Amino acid sequence: MRKHTALFFVIMFLIGTDTFLISPLLPTLQTQFGVSTGHAGWMLGAYTLGSAVFALIAGPLSDGWNRRTVLVCGLLGFAVSTALCGFAGGFWAMCLFRLLAGISAAFTAPQVWASIPVVMPPARIGKTMGVAFGGLAAAQAFGVPIGSWLATADWSVPFWTIGIAALVLAAVAFFALPDIKPAASAGERTAILRRYVPLIASGKARSGFLGYLFLHLGSGTAFAFAGKWMADRFALPLGQIGTVMMFLGFGTLLGSMISSYAARKLGTATTAVAVSMSMVAALYAVMPHLTSLPAVTIAYLIIFATLGIVFPIVMGALTSLNASIRGTISSLANSTMNGANTLGAWAAGLLYVQFGGYASIGIFSAACLALSLGTFLFGGVLSPNADRAGRESASAPQAPS
Template sequence: MRFSILLFFLIMFMIGTDTFLISPMLPTLQTEFGVSTGMAGWMLGAYTLGSAVFALIAGPLSDGWNRKTVLLCGMLGFSVSTILCGFADSFWTMCLFRFLAGVSAAFTAPQVWASIPVVMPPSQISKTMGIAFSGLATAQAFGVPIGSWLAAASWSVPFWTIGAASMPLMAFVYFKLPDMKPRAQEKPSILSRYVPLIKSGKARSGFFAYLLLHLGSGTAFAFIGKWLADSFQLPVGHIGTVMMFLGIGTLLGSVVSSYATRKLGNVNAVIAGMSFVILLYAVLPRMSSLPVVTVGFLLLFATLGVVFPTVMEALTALNAAIRGTISSLANSTMNAANTLGAWIAGAIYAQYGGYSSIGVFSAACLALSLVVFFYGGVMGNKRTPSREQTASSS
């Protein structure tokens, strides 16, 4: 059982490291491939675009397949496509390989969340979910900086390292995890699994608010590395060191998330957390002191580490009968927002005053997200299902 927990953590760590790796390397890759600042965002967006589009298909399809097989195929594709990124010889081949890595991640990450309730005993499900989520936070804290330090030798090395390190995990999945075949013989269509969410006004509001939340945070994150290089003249290795504190913040937030929600309640934790993040997004890009910026972003990402799991819990509680599909849709929504955010960040950075304009845009997105979350009733009492939820479950 402990080995399974460690395995889920390591899988999410590898995916998280690969997902966030491009941001601190963006100035290096921009120079390597000779592209403009506006175009550079495509190297970020290609990955999240592939993940966003194919997560909509991968989640519902895997509900009717053996999850172990889907997980193995996804990890194989992820490993190979990430290694190929290190051999990219042009901007567009890099975008292609990043897109394929995103597609593979779309078939991998949702299987982790869906496999945990099957593999783990009920008393360990919540704990294992938290540990798997901390794999993403740990990737930001340590995986991305390590990748940045490796990139100081050659930009290809981090991609080769991540791809190669993912391969042994496939062997552990094959030998250690059981088959997870669907119980029901009937396989509903992909669209039919989304119908209850489409009909639910609360679900529509929740996912729109979730989109805005990640649009704001994703736009700000995409060009942090570029901003640190331009404003503070940091080389790629030092950028990774600064971004380590962002990941440490996320990790700390995920650790104290349950404590914060117990003390404040889910609703108050989200209101206080998002309000604080809105303020920091508006203010930090105007700071000229690197230590102040570093501490500020540590606090910002620690707060997001509390907000994200709390919001995700509210979304998965919308309809207990289709939590796998909800998780896939949430993953797709997050990556769609990050894709759009990377493109928007490039345009804003190049044309509207650099990173301070990105900060204003991100703050506005989070403010609107907060309004929609509560106007749509998403952050209501999750213990008492609404009539709409009950009807959609039947």
């Protein structure tokens, strides 16, 4: 069983590394392809767009297929499309390959979550879920900096490395995992799509996902051009940008570890979210005006540690909306996150070029966090039931934004 746990961790680590890799590489890729700052963000947005759109259909479709086959095929597609990024001869080719990588990830990641309850004994399901979530956080702490350091040799090296690693993982998954045959008929698969209807009809669910959209829009916009801003403001080379990015990942890991403790210490999960999001909004507004790199690094560490506290609690609140369709809620949350990151990449480029650089991004992100918090509170999403669910969800490491 340990080999399955390790496999799921490494799969999510690779997907997380590939997701976040473009941000520190953005200045290098912009120069490589001769693209304007305003358009460079689409190298980020193409991946998240593909993942956002196909996450809505990948889960329901794959429920009728052998999950091992879907996982292996997803990894093969992910390996090829990511490796092709290293051969991209221009901006639009890179966007296409990033789009394909995002689509492949949308089919791969859900199979991890769906396979764990099948291949693991009941006593180890929760722990294995936590380990898989930890792979995403570890990607931001270690995978992205390692990718940045590899890129100092050549920008294409990290893409080739991830592609080769994913190819090896596909072979390992094929031999290590058993067949995971579908339990539903074709008619039941169609019914799965209708499970989105209760969420659309629920005012609390609409408020919850709107608030979740604003939360990721704010954090995603700020993250998208963080590497570009540090290169412009402090003249940092690629390797040093990766080092700073490591602190973002450490912050996420730290926050996810203390999320449950923070909720207990502040009395309720609602209070923890309100205090945390208010502090992050203030830091987003202030950080672009900091003049020293150590101060910026500390600010990023605090921001991502605080977001690491918020995300588990919010996810607990969302999944408590309807216990019978938690899988559908998770798919919609993943799609919402990637959709927000796609919009954030586009907004970051526009704001950075047209409206005063990173300072305008800081204000925009702060406003998004304020809107998110208001939507959660006035929509009744952070209720006493959500408090309990948030504390339970916070007991395991969660995915970074």
